[in-house]
Amino acid sequence: MAFVNHPLLTAVKPLLDAVGAQLISVDDANISDIALEWEGELVAAVRLPKLHGALDRLIEQVEAELGASLPNLSRVDKQNAVRLLDQRGAFILRRAVEDVADAMGVSRITVYNYLNALHR
Numbered sequence: 001m002a003f004v005n006h007p008l009l010t011a012v013k014p015l016l017d018a019v020g021a022q023l024i025s026v027d028d029a030n031i032s033d034i035a036l037e038w039e040g041e042l043v044a045a046v047r048l049p050k051l052h053g054a055l056d057r058l059i060e061q062v063e064a065e066l067g068a069s070l071p072n073l074s075r076v077d078k079q080n081a082v083r084l085l086d087q088r089g090a091f092i093l094r095r096a097v098e099d100v101a102d103a104m105g106v107s108r109i110t111v112y113n114y115l116n117a118l119h120r
Contacts, residue, residue: 008038012046020049020057051093058090059103071105078104082114091115 009023016023024033029045036044049057062084063069066077073081082100090096097115101108 006038006043008036008043012036016046018061022047022049055090055093055096055099058085058088059100061088070100070103073104078106079114079117082111083118086115086118 013023015021024030024045024047026042026044029035030047033045033047035042036046059070062081065084066073066081068077070078070081081104085091085096085100090100097108097111101111104111
């Protein structure tokens with residue numbers, strides 16, 4: 001895409017990559033995309049990722065940060081993973097506690113205990 005060298009797009013690219021968003025050319029933008037303007041000129045748009053798969057993306061990010069898959073983490077690192085997921089809003093998603101518990105190889109009660117410890 002020709003607009004990739006623009007300073008605004010260079011600056012926001014790491015953020016967009018981190019959240020799974022896409023840069024979209026002005027010509028291909030939809031009404032639901034977020035316009036990016038620079039000094040009054042429309043440079044590009046951002047298309048946010050679909051909600052479907054959001055928890056999986058969050059888990060992948062946490063695994064990458066902690067350097068191991070959730071089931072292979074120590075107890076302390078699993079608690080840290082739950083903290084990171086909670087900070088990123090993972091547990092507002094329906095069935096997230098159950099899905100995270102399955103991904104970690106622990107019970108949902110364990111995940112609830114980790115969350116309760118965070119919010120005391």
